[in-house]
Structure formats: C-alpha cells, structure tokens
Amino acid sequence: MVPVSKDLLPIGRFARLCRLSVKQLRHYDDLGLLAPAWTDPASGYRYYRPAQARDALMIGLLRAMDVPLPVVARVLSGDERAELKAARDRIEADVARRQRGLRLLDRVLAEGLPEHEVSLVREPARRVFTAREPATPATIPDATGACVARLLPRMSPESLLIGLFPLDMEEEFDVRVTVEAADGDDLLPGGAFASAVHVGPYEEIPLTVHGVLAWFGDHGHTPAGPVREVYLSDPATTPPERLETRVQIRVEDSQ
Incomplete structure (x- = not known):
C-alpha cells in the first residue's frame, strides 16, 4: 500500500x-x-x-x-x-x-451558382499510360500532382493529359491521371459525354462538375463515372484564373 x-x-x-x-x-x-x-x-x-x-x-x-x-x-x-x-x-x-x-x-x-454551357460530345477510345495514387477528398491535389510527376517522362508538348476522379466521393479512393500515347498499355474508353469547359483555378473545378451534373438532371440522363478533367492549359505558364479544363462525364444511357 x-x-x-x-x-x-x-x-x-x-x-x-x-x-x-x-x-x-x-x-x-x-x-x-x-x-x-x-x-x-x-x-x-x-x-x-x-x-x-x-x-x-x-x-x-x-x-x-x-x-x-x-x-x-x-x-x-x-x-x-x-x-x-x-x-x-x-x-x-x-x-x-x-x-x-x-x-x-x-x-x-x-x-x-455559375451557369455552364454543356454540350453532348462523342469521344474516341484512347491508348494511354496511367498513374494512380490513393487519396481522400482532402488530398486530391497532392495525389493528382504525384500522378502527373510520374507521367512526365512519357509526356510531350502535344500530350493529352486527363485526370480521372470518382463520381461518388468516398473516404478513400484512387485518383488516376492518364497521358495519351500510341504505345500506351491502357485503353481509355470512348462514348458519349456531357462536356463543359471550366475557366479558372483547379480548386474551383467542382463548381463546373456540379454544373454538368445539373445538366444530367435537367435532361433526364444518367451519369457514369469517373469524372474526366482534360487539362487544356499549362499551369507553369498560365495564370490560375485563366486555366482551361474540359470537364466530361459519360452519359450512361446514350447510344
């Protein structure tokens, strides 16, 4: 004691x-x-x-x-x-x-809420190389940057860089980034997509994603993931407010 x-x-x-x-x-x-x-x-x-x-x-x-x-x-x-x-x-x-x-x-x-001009476009299938990184909603920018860094050796000034993000955000998921290449070891499927161009910082892209999803509701279509972000500008030489990114979501019920 x-x-x-x-x-x-x-x-x-x-x-x-x-x-x-x-x-x-x-x-x-x-x-x-x-x-x-x-x-x-x-x-x-x-x-x-x-x-x-x-x-x-x-x-x-x-x-x-x-x-x-x-x-x-x-x-x-x-x-x-x-x-x-x-x-x-x-x-x-x-x-x-x-x-x-x-x-x-x-x-x-x-x-x-911003208004976006959404159009229905057909995209071809593309041969690509893919980098993937585990992420949470809070770490998407870092995960995307890590993917891009791994793809740099395969990129040229004409390379088409596409980010792929889940339609339904969970606590943990994979971020994927692809670069188009004739000898790519992955196939990025084509099809019909609702498409809109986002102008502004990458962190504001969710506003455009919501605008495209609103289009689905207005037109009675069903969206299918992943959300595609096609990066049209070089962030190294373009001010954030002028960056252009094409946001695309596949139309599941379109023939």
Missing part, C-alpha cells in the same frame, strides 16, 4: 494543475493513456505524482488540436517527433481543404 503523502496529488488538485477535468483523467486512465501513481484500494480514489503533469498537459494540448488518441499514446511512448510531424501534416491538409472550401463559398456568395 502506498500512503497518501505530499508527493501525491488527489485527482481534483491534479486536474486543476493540468487544466483537465476529473472526468477526462478517469477516461485517460481507463484507456491506459495516463494511469494514476496510486489508487486507494478501499475508495478507488486516484492520486497522481506532480511529475505526471507534463504528460497530462501534453495530452490536453494534443487533444485540443484534435490529434487522435492512438497518436497521443504513441507520442507519450517516445516516438514524439515522427508522430507530431504526421499530426501536423494532417492538420495542414485539413486547413488547406477548408481554405479551398472558403474560396468556393466566396465565389458562390459573390456570383451565385
């Missing part, structure tokens, strides 16, 4: 020291994240050593930044730098996604 002494703080005092609630400390104990130094076997009352405050403060700080509890546990186990860097990268990606969302909202607030 460990006697209560000045070296042990009752849970209430320790909670105030660490800016946590008693309920939180009990929860972290139950999870095995921060066990008390001693628990009174008769009353079940928890006591902590002052030296445990550093770990408790770290837990509170990381949780306030929405760092998941499993990551917090690994930080406390000693792999601090790698885990904190990974948590930082996730937060940065989330901030970037939210900033893109804010810019889209600002445009909608200023201009309303």
Whole structure:
C-alpha cells in the first residue's frame, strides 16, 4: 500500500494543475493513456505524482488540436517527433481543404451558382499510360500532382493529359491521371459525354462538375463515372484564373 503523502496529488488538485477535468483523467486512465501513481484500494480514489503533469498537459494540448488518441499514446511512448510531424501534416491538409472550401463559398456568395454551357460530345477510345495514387477528398491535389510527376517522362508538348476522379466521393479512393500515347498499355474508353469547359483555378473545378451534373438532371440522363478533367492549359505558364479544363462525364444511357 502506498500512503497518501505530499508527493501525491488527489485527482481534483491534479486536474486543476493540468487544466483537465476529473472526468477526462478517469477516461485517460481507463484507456491506459495516463494511469494514476496510486489508487486507494478501499475508495478507488486516484492520486497522481506532480511529475505526471507534463504528460497530462501534453495530452490536453494534443487533444485540443484534435490529434487522435492512438497518436497521443504513441507520442507519450517516445516516438514524439515522427508522430507530431504526421499530426501536423494532417492538420495542414485539413486547413488547406477548408481554405479551398472558403474560396468556393466566396465565389458562390459573390456570383451565385455559375451557369455552364454543356454540350453532348462523342469521344474516341484512347491508348494511354496511367498513374494512380490513393487519396481522400482532402488530398486530391497532392495525389493528382504525384500522378502527373510520374507521367512526365512519357509526356510531350502535344500530350493529352486527363485526370480521372470518382463520381461518388468516398473516404478513400484512387485518383488516376492518364497521358495519351500510341504505345500506351491502357485503353481509355470512348462514348458519349456531357462536356463543359471550366475557366479558372483547379480548386474551383467542382463548381463546373456540379454544373454538368445539373445538366444530367435537367435532361433526364444518367451519369457514369469517373469524372474526366482534360487539362487544356499549362499551369507553369498560365495564370490560375485563366486555366482551361474540359470537364466530361459519360452519359450512361446514350447510344
């Protein structure tokens, strides 16, 4: 039995020291994240050593930044730098996604939902090389960039670069980018497509995708994925507001 002494703080005092609630400390104990130094076997009352405050403060700080509890546990186990860097990268990606969302909202607030001229076109089948990268909705730009980088050795100034994105966004999916080549090892199917040209930054392409999908609703057609983005401009030499991208969605019920 460990006697209560000045070296042990009752849970209430320790909670105030660490800016946590008693309920939180009990929860972290139950999870095995921060066990008390001693628990009174008769009353079940928890006591902590002052030296445990550093770990408790770290837990509170990381949780306030929405760092998941499993990551917090690994930080406390000693792999601090790698885990904190990974948590930082996730937060940065989330901030970037939210900033893109804010810019889209600002445009909608200023201009309303944009109107797009949608036409029905027939596309031939194409021989292509394909790069694919796992992604989430927040990491689409990075995944697309990684695909393009892998295709650079196969590209020429005349190359047709096409991004392929799922029609129904799930938590995880594959982003694909293709480049047309006579000796390509993949076949990109042809068919009838609803098509519209997006002018502006890539991050605003979802507005045009929604415009094309609205066309499907207006005309009673059924869309079939993936969504195609045909990149018509060179982002290295074209200002973002002047980038042109053809958005195409296959018409499933068209002959």
